[in-house]
Every structure is written in structure tokens, then in C-alpha cells.
Amino acid sequence: GQNIDQPTEMTATEGAIVQINCTYQTSGFNGLFWYQQHAGEAPTFLSYNVLDGLEEKGRFSSFLSRSKGYSYLLLKELQMKDSASYLCAPMDSNYQLIWGAGTKLIIKP
């Protein structure tokens, strides 16, 4: 079957760094997306990895290891507005996104 495993909730301090891990199992693989979702809103795109390694985009970086079925999202210089849910979504062989429940990130001052 297909599944996603992420921590349910994480807490971090404003200005700090946090890493959100994701392990996945899919039927085929066409890359992995990370989305941010604020409460009551639709997901917004953060990153896409299809090859192994680290992709850096400003304060956010995403890492992928296809052989391990593992990815992480790294958020630096945390701001209060980063409080949201972070969704790891691999894409399967049919180009469908597989969704988990996401990780709720709470930022404290």
C-alpha cells in the first residue's frame, strides 16, 4: 500500500531551525512535494524534489533520499507566520499526489 509518515505536531521557537521528517511508500515515484497549509486555507507549494539531494529556497530547504523513501523540510530563522501544517506529498506512478495528515508546526516567541 501507499502511506506517508510524518510527526503529528512539532513545536519550535521563533528564530530557531526546525526539521520536519517524512518517510513514504508509494507505487512508483515521480517526485515529492512539500506544501504549507494554514488553518482554513488551501495548501501552497513550497518545494519539489525528484532527484536525491538538497534543494534550497530561501529560508526553506528540502532533502530527498529515494533509496530510503525519506525526505525532510528544513525551516530556518523561524517566524511566527510559519505556524502552519506542513504536508509531505509524494507523487506515484500515476502522477497522483499521496497525502498524509501533515505536521502541525507551532512557533513560540
Added chain:
Amino acid sequence: GAVVSQHPSWVICKSGTSVKIECRSLDFQATTMFWYRQFPKQSLMLMATSNEGSKATYEQGVEKDKFLINHASLTLSTLTVTSAHPEDSSFYICSARDHGQVNEQFFGPGTRLTVL
């Protein structure tokens, strides 16, 4: 670029009525659109995939006669919740795939449906 709109943003209706939600790609042609439903604190659940000009493909457990999907043009898909009941209250989100980019979906802002 790659903007997807949804209308309405929220809707409140009485039990038994039907509600239509529109999803539009504003600046690209969307050959494929996806409809999701999300209950509070739960993951997005794919309801159906629609391709322009053909019948939608529904996920297991989703009633096709209750959730009518029409994708009549490359920029518009509609979801009609027929005979809505309180248990249909949810956040409905559409996404669209650009004709030339199979790997990315662009999400609409979502529609909050409350059935009384």
C-alpha cells in the same frame, strides 16, 4: 502565473439542497483537475480526477451520483454536491494540472461548505 480560483469561497445551505462549486484555471489550460475534500485536522482526500471532455474518475468510496463533476472546458470544472446533508460539510479544494507540466498541481483557495 498558474492561478486557480474557486467560487464560492464559502456556502451555507439547508439539508437536501444541491450546491455547485466552480474551479477555474485563470492563466493556463488545465487538462486535468482534481477535487479534494478535507475534514478538520485530517489529510486531503482525493475525491475524483477529471479530464477535460471525459467522465471523471472517482476514488473508491466516493459516490459519483452524489458528487457530480463536469469538466467541460480547459479552464473550468464544477463539482455539484447533490442533496447535501450535514455530513457533507467539509472543505472542498480543487487543483489543476497545467497542460504542459504533469508534475505539478496548482491549488484553488478552497470552498467551505456547511450544511445545516
